[in-house]
Amino acid sequence: MPMYPYRFSRLLIPLLCLLACSAAKAQEFAVYDSLPQLTSRFHEAGEATLVVNFWATWCKPCVEELPCFEQLREQYADKNVQVLLVSLDFKSQLEKKFIPFLKAQRLKSEVVLFADQDANTWIPSIYEEWDGAIPVTLIVKGRQRAFNLGKFENYSDLEAFVVPYVSDGKAVSFKNLINCNSGK
């Protein structure tokens, strides 16, 4: 069973391996070219609480915030919480920027490169009030949606945002284990 079975581009896997397998192994990631791929990933979450963070390697506050999502994934894994890091990086900079970044960061959360270029269509369909600025975080829980514009200052803020959508509604820590400024 592959770790991330969702629509992995068949061409991309050998390509990734060529680039990455020789050296330190980079995080696997899927490439979604269009919105339906992303929304079907939302549906695949089923009963789980899916925490979707939109980010990019070139977005400094986004990168700073990533460790908070890593922490969340670890602490809430047994509470049926999934973290999905949706990067808006450019496909044309996959080899130069994106893969080296993943290699260096060693992220454990699921990563998707979302390459739908028609942002004027897909952004409002994710959330009408969103102007497209990142970072933003979306919670998908069944048919419920919650949206946070901008960056979380610290871990407990992220936790407070997520906990109402966790099955038992209980926080694991509610402590500022890390601030969300610690990314490299």
Next chain:
Amino acid sequence: MKSLVYAAFVLSGIILLASAPAPSGYIVGDKADDFSLKNSVDGKMVSLSDYQGVKGYIIVFTCNHCPYAQLYEQRIIDLHNKYNALGFPVIAINPNSPAIVEEDSYEEMQKRAKQKRYPFAYLFDEEQAVYPKFGATRTPHVFVLDSSRVVRYIGAIDDNPELPEIAKNHWVVSAVDALLRGDKPATEFTRAIGCTVKKKP
């Protein structure tokens, strides 16, 4: 409607941490104020009124550092090369504070303009007083003005930052073509997609 949505968020206990700034700046139909900003291409001050006999202006808030601005750079040059002769020059304005991004300093603008041989003015909004008037929030963020400085289109250049060859909607081109025909642009507003404007602390 907007406040309703926000109220719903607050009521359901969701913290809206970062600002979704209330839309400010020009909307389509507003008349833009003139400005005077320093041109990194030749060091001279530039105002809209310096452009005599034009049919309008393609004002592009853009910068050096932003990957979206870089992806659109050649398209911005192409816009000027096509439309300047038709009376619609491009005027590029860097709204970013170099205190936040060093790469967007005046000196770096000079370098970039020289290196890429910008055929248009590349102005520096050093006081950060012009971009808020327009309501520019992104780089790149385009405002097409007619000859009376009335805003006729606001938004993105086209719908494909990464792959211009397969873009389906070329909003700025369509808007300028419409204005040249004496028509109203079919699309007057789109979301500008790019990096946020970097405001001085």
